[in-house]
Amino acid sequence: MPVAMVLLCLIALILPTPSAWAQPAAPEAPPDEPEWTLLAPLRVVRLDNGMTFLLYPNDRAPIFSGVIRYDVGGKDEIPTQTGISHMFEHMAFKGTSRLGTTDYAAEQEALAEVERLAYAYDRLRNQLARDDSPTTARLDALRELAMQFQAAQAAAGQYVVKDEFDEIYSREGGSQMNATTSPDATTYFISLPANRLPLWARMESERLADPVPREFYREREVILEERRMRLDNSPLGRLWEITMATAYVAHPYGYPTIGWESDIANLKATEAMAFYRRHYTPDRAVGVLVGQFNPEEAEALLRETFGKLPPAPEDLAEHRIVPEPEQMGERRATLEFPATPALLLAWHKPPAPGKADVAAELLGQIVAGGRSARWFERLVKEERLAAEVHTFTGPGDREPNLFMIYATPQPGHTLDELEAALREEVRRVRTEPVSAEELERARKNLRADTIRALQTNLGLARTLAEYAQIGAPAPGEIDPWYLERRLHQLEGLTAGDLLAFAAEYLTDANLTVGSLTPPPSAEETPPGAGARGGTDSGASEEIQGT
Template sequence: MRAILKPMGLTLVLYATTASAQAEDVTTFTLDNGMDVVVIEDHRSQALTNMVWYRTGAADEPAGKSGIAHFLEHLMFKGTDKMAAGEFSATVAANGGTDNAFTSKDYTAYYQQVAADRLDLMLKMEADRMVNLQMTEQDVATERDVILEERNMRIENSPQALFSEQADAAQYLNHPYGIPVIGWRHEMEQLNQQDALTFYHQYYAPNNAILVVAGDVEPDQVRELANQYFGPIAPNPDLKPRVRPQEPPQLAERRLNFSDPRISQPYLVRSYLAPERNSGDQRQAAALTLLASLLGGDSTTSYLATKLQFDTQTAVYTSASYSGMSLDKTEFNLIVVPAQGVELADAEKAMDQAVADFIAAGPDPEDLERIKTQFRASEIYAMDSTNSRANRYGAALAIGLTVQDVQDWVPTVLDISADEIIAAAKTVLDRRASVTGFVTPSEPVTTGTEG
């Protein structure tokens, strides 16, 4: 027992020390126009990550315009009345840096990784494209072809991705999370210049944005530059509250049979509608995080792996996953790849029985401590990266969490009890709020189990 406790105790001390020191290195303030700013000091190298996050993503798109958030992300690199198309990225590269952007269901973010003494230039360019974006009809046509080809590569050429689209659409009866971030192809083909400009003028404003600067900077320096470049930009007085259609009670299990000749091995997927992390109340999300790790966070040592891959040899791979990082309800997922000769229906029954046994018995105390130790260690490593920390704070604030919520997250997870994990499992693993998919290389199967 002493050999087990010592590493855990050391990890806890390391985490507490690291978290305390880095919490003191985080400074936040809000500009007069409503733009939130987070400064994360890290003076170990003369470099920084600069990010501008907008509180808008695919789930905020108007009906019939799926993909417009991601489309606009591409068009944001086309130029302004001061910079030519492509000049933004070329300038970053000429100054020894890299830049890119990404769109999710809840936010769109733009970032640069550069030397610390280039912050002034980065903020100047980001402020410029926040209000002065220019695009020609040719820019729009060219970039529309780019995103359609991106859909071909990422979705159409991947049967797994095609199935995931169908499963998401089935999981969300009313919420726009059921619409793919990249968009439905038939709607993407119709996106035009006015669609992009309308979305841009509605959501790209300082009172809908978060500036995160992480690296070799001082808070007063960032405050001065943020006020200089973003301060003069007027907020959007017509920015509406972020209200989306919500899910009604889900009372009927949904089942999908998906077949594609490109599938090499049959597998089953189960998703459950699950709560997200909520500001000031993250305990249920923390319990679900641990539940996912215990059930299937490791394909060799987790509960499902032990029961299905080793004890009964029903499966060759198992997994469970959950992320509460969303503005609205999210998903808890289970995956099982059956062993050779095992039918998907039998693998599903074995999975359900294993989950039921886990709930009845509760987590093994040593397994729970091991999972928490691994979680602490991963957080220590994550905090060592300024880029990781910038992403963590930016994403959190973009979905309605606070800086305090970010700093409370790990202690909350470590404080979760076995009873809370089982309570969360009983609440969330409800077959009525689930979608089960059988993915096969041949014709769809019609077998299944009763919920």
């Protein structure tokens, strides 16, 4: 499954799911099928505060990888605050009241003044943006506020110890330290020498318990520039954004994970901390350790450190994500941009852990999973109509999502020709079963892809964390064995299952078409302006851009 990277309305009915594709409950027991022993070493540790850890010891080398994955991402955002989960991810590296500061008491006062001026400056800036004829006095007032705002940030900055969190880890042999935010989750990860496990547990539990949003407004500008590079100036990023916003009219999957530009420009530190308090509760987190460690000693350490994180308040209001209403007809979104023409076709479907999600992955592998796949053979090699064609699912995996096709035409062919050919191929998978040879080859390739992703400690840790959360039916629940359980689902699918999936979901009424086309007056497309070739997951990551 690609791991992947994109208006609240009145309450609407969720996309209906036939009983054949019903979502299973998350079982507490490991799989009992004897032919699969992939997760045999796995140990599950549940803390009293609701946080769960998966321990997978091995002796490959005296190192370990640690992952913390919160079931918190773009799906949890509301209008006017899109991008706030990604913003908080950046804040999580700024330290705590102990790390990253020379005098936290004084810094607190300075940050309060920064926040007061941020609200005043943004308010006046927004007012003037709507004023066709602002007075000189109001423009002068904005300039004065801007200077005060900058001065306050400089005053707060004098207490900052730059990158102390990162430097401690680097000094102790840390590598691969990073974090990612997706529509579904926020993930923090690092690899360290085996004897630094106590350091990791203290550092990670401390930043989750006591984050400080220092340098927030400098980071806000960094993210605005990141958005301009990844989306505003990227033809694929723009195509992705407009297609998701068209496919989803209510659900937050229609928002870009990085946020709308106007929302990012108005995010506040107090809002980010409120988002953190609302969503970063231990029951929505899963931690994973893979590598060289003693499981009993590791469990005691985790209880001593992460076990001190306060549980979710009993009176915390239920978090409800607006469901997407059933799509009742084809939708289209057209982007005019001076770049290589491209198509993005998207159909709504149920998410993991249901059978339909595995069927979508298997079908995508059959039709577009590599150079021997059906559509590559027909559309790229034989008919020379497509330059590339890929399939993937997204924007997330936790909520009802999309089965997608991304394709670009070869020179001399139009988007209309390419779309017609793709729609004919989709009609075929709705009406003609795939061959036994195609089915087995695709299964073999997906099994191999899964195993390759688990070859490193960090790869296994990140995969375990992701699958444990997307395999569960609700926030606060996990299925530690879903990675192995999914392989069993894969083995059990038949050609008839794929035919049923395509017939149920890959319909014209359920389709959104996004097209990228050069403006009529544009000159010849600049070299390299469009999509690059690659695997399905690579295409997905490039298109999503986050």
